[in-house]
Amino acid sequence: MPRLPQANSQPRWLFPSVLVVVFLLSALPLGRLLLAGLKASLEAGGLPPVLAERGTWNAVRNTLSTALLGMVVSMLIGATFAFATSLTDIGRKRLLSFLFMLPMMIPPQITALAWVEMSGPASPLLKTLRLAPPLGSPQPLYSIGGIALLFGVQHAPLVFLALRAGLASVPRDLVEASRLSGATPFRTFLDIVLPLAMPGVIAGAAIAFVSGVGNFGIPAILGIPASIFTLPTLVYSRLASFGAQTFADLAVLSMLIGLISVAGIVVQQRAMRGRDYRMSGLSGGQAPFPLGRIRFVVEGLLWLVLLAILVAPLLALVASSLVPAYGVALTPDTVSFGAYADILFRQAVTRSALANSLVLAAVSAGLLLVFASAAAYLMTRQGAWATVVIATLIEIPYALPGIVLAVCFILLLAAPLPILGISLYGTLGIILIAYLSSFFALSLKPMESAFRQLDPALEEAARLSGAGFWRRLREVLLPAVAPAAGAAFVLVFLTACNELTVSALLWSAGTQTLGVAIFNLDDSGSSDLAAALSVLVVLMVVFLMAMLEALSRYMPRGALPWRS
Template identity: 45%
Template sequence: MAQARSWDLKGGGLGAAALSLLVLALVGGPFLRLMAAGLSGEQGASLGPLAEALGDETVLRALRRSLETSLLSAGLALVLGTLYALLLGLTNVRFKTGFVFLILVPMMIPPHVTAIAWIQSLGPSSVLLRTLGVAPPLGSTHPLYSSGGIVLLLAIQHAPLAMLLVRAGLRALPREALEAARIAGARPGRLFRRVLAPMLAPHLAAAFMLAFVSGLGNFGIPALLGIPAGYTTLPVLIYQRLSSFGPGVLGEVAVLSCVMALVALLAALLQRRLEGRARAESIGPPSRPLAFDLGAGRPVAEAGLALVVLATLALPLASLVSTALVGAYGVTLTADTVTLENFEEVLFRQAATGRAFANSFLAAGGAALVLGLFAVVFGHVARARGAGPLPGLASGMADVAYALPGLVLSIALILVFVAPLPGLGVSLYGTVTVIFFAYLIRFLTVALKPVAAAYAQLDPSLDDAARVAGASLGLRLRRIFAPAVLPSAASGAILVFMTAYNEVTVSALLWSRGSETIGTAIFNYEDGGYTSLAAAMATVTVAATAGLMIALTRLGRRLPAGAIPWRD
């Protein structure tokens, strides 16, 4: 018995504990520092501030609105993402790579830029609508300034996330299961209900919860659409109190962060329970899914996808470009008013632009690589016999870090890194290094969820058989599990990169001159009233990211199938 217990620790139990403690220290440390600064008074630690916050009607109303928009947008994102995944993953629709590529582009655009683009697209001052002569009357209420507008844009922003996770699940399914159901005469609807849905349940749950926590912690869209409508969510309330009262309200912000952390933790526990009850293991090797022949319905499906791309991508991008091509926001785009001055300014006259692109690439790319590799190892040892509750606690902490507003994470890291490092006398505050650490903390769950869902489909007996054969932990990872989950790990890493590349809420309070990021550069232009420059910078960013995606697509020809999310 003692020998078996030792073997369990060597096989992953001890590794699971070590990696879990590392996650808890990296993720939990800064937030504990923030809580210590906030949930304490003259008499020491106290839950009084938390009870006071939960008794504040303003806080409760903001919390209800956050839950309302997050749940509704996550449900809509899951429906849209699953529909995209099924059409592009299981049917004979043509131009699949192109459609996936275009559907993913809205996810690459920072949320605040998404909100700006849609506001510019549909508002009374829209350059595009004024040029077409169909702009609403000046002074009319913007149609997106409402809770419905927030839900719609959050769903558009997060539907690609759901699509990627569901497509990863489709690629992990053994082809034989689908073929057997078809041979037995199962129609597509019955095939989905009886075979696909149960086997995809972990991926569907992961997609919903990722969209939920993404919406819960989103700041840009609720701020730009909700503030004009008087619809304040909890992240916006935190931002407003910080910007109004400064560091003196850190304690209050910490209490509000506790409320959001509790919601995110409950969501994570619910997801695990759903995954545990709906788990469907398979032992067959994953293979390319079947391609159902849509027959006469194929042109209809392709036209529907084209309309989705037109509505969610072409319209806001056309608005951004048209705004970037005029000298001032609200000017009608004509042959006399068109100018490239805004692009010349951001590309050749502003040195901060080049630094922003370089810093974002280094920080986001480094975080994606580190987290992708970490997810493969952690996902395996977390399932090891004797792993205990620590991996679940670490994953829950990662969910909480992602659900919390980025500006709260920024303040927590400021408290940790503003003082010089012991023994070195150097402060990391205001450097790209601290932004890199922030990305590791913020986007850890984005890398873990697709890998955990892939591991959930593998039979634990595979590990048992390899251990009986004498394979070490490293050998089992290299020869069995890493190849099996590589597509999901690569998809997660790319998700991290694309999400971090353009983010602004985390880096907004951490950057200084020399460590600008793309998101902060765009935000600073917009915040300073230079809307046309912000539109030009956003246009360049989308073009650069599209170029990176094209390069990855070409590289994907030499990688295992599924490693690049938008390439079959």
């Protein structure tokens, strides 16, 4: 009689292996940051010196001001698009949603650079349209208000995503009952839709605030020239002016950023109390609020907003990349592709940055696909406690500001590795490890969705037929989750290619990434080269997003962030 396979379908080494990987990428670097912060406090005998400096508290004030104002702008823009695309009968919703998500996928430093090129007296686009203000006029974006405005534009898609998921499940029969009882559409919206949408509104506001606290690219482009420092740019400046107290200061400032971010989440959780609504009834289907004759007006306003926050800045970026010098109007006589030729063929630094970003993005996406597949498989097969532990450890680095995570790995890997004696600091290795930690959750989401939609009976049938783990993986599991795996790979690749916040603190000579190269080119005054490289990055982003959109029908629900 043949011997039956073991009841446990998972190899014994899988769970401890996943826990070790998650511990090394999450718990260990965060623990090192906490240890450094406590050590700095103990050595100071009280308040660390950096917390007694006026510049630190100016940066705290600027961080809170820009994050809060940016949150308000994000709520206004994101909520408008979420309500319009979820609850009304406007046309081309999918295209609107896709285009509205682009600012979130475009690196923040490129967003800031595009808006700078669109405004001010030297804007090539405004000069071409004869709308440029007089020479000598100040650049309006180099201010607290300018930083907050771009925070709002960059993070509005996050509010959109948080709100739309809840609005899609608003019971249609409740809305119809309210309308049949004589309530006006506005009254129905206030009494039925808005209360049900409040959890999404609060969640979106918290996400926008935390994202603003940790954003580095926008305040670096707009704030540093005007000597307006937020906490992330203050951390960057402290690392640039390396001194005896640098590591201690970095640890304390990073913990301060983390505390502000955690405070935002705590406020969100307190605001959510008493708002755990249970919805019953039919949801989805036909939009509950037909707009009638004003439909085309609403559609026109939405497209105008997209024109202002997306199309116009990108056109300004393109115009700046095609003129021989910043401030020259774009005409048939001044059009030049010299900046693109320099970027692609003459500038060794930009070619190196492109190669570094592509290698880092591909390797991190590939490794995370393996890690995320193993973690997602365990989370759908193990008990609840294992799922909570793994998910929490993976989500923490993704939720933390990138600047905090970079400091964690500086503190952890600045010294040579024990036993091996190898130093990763100043190499592509430290950036790769930081990417693995930061983007683990991004890779995990589509894989977890795919494994949860996979019927466990398929694997169980293969196991009872005598198939071992590797054969089940090859013939049952991988073919079923292949579309989600492709989505996970491209999402991580896309995000890692454009990353700046983490690599801004970890790069050194020869390890520049695309994000760092754009920032350095703009900082050195080579605005045409920075614009040209930014245009190429945007084209890559649009191409990869369009490819994912074309393949979305083969992917599980929730695999792509811009799809409900």
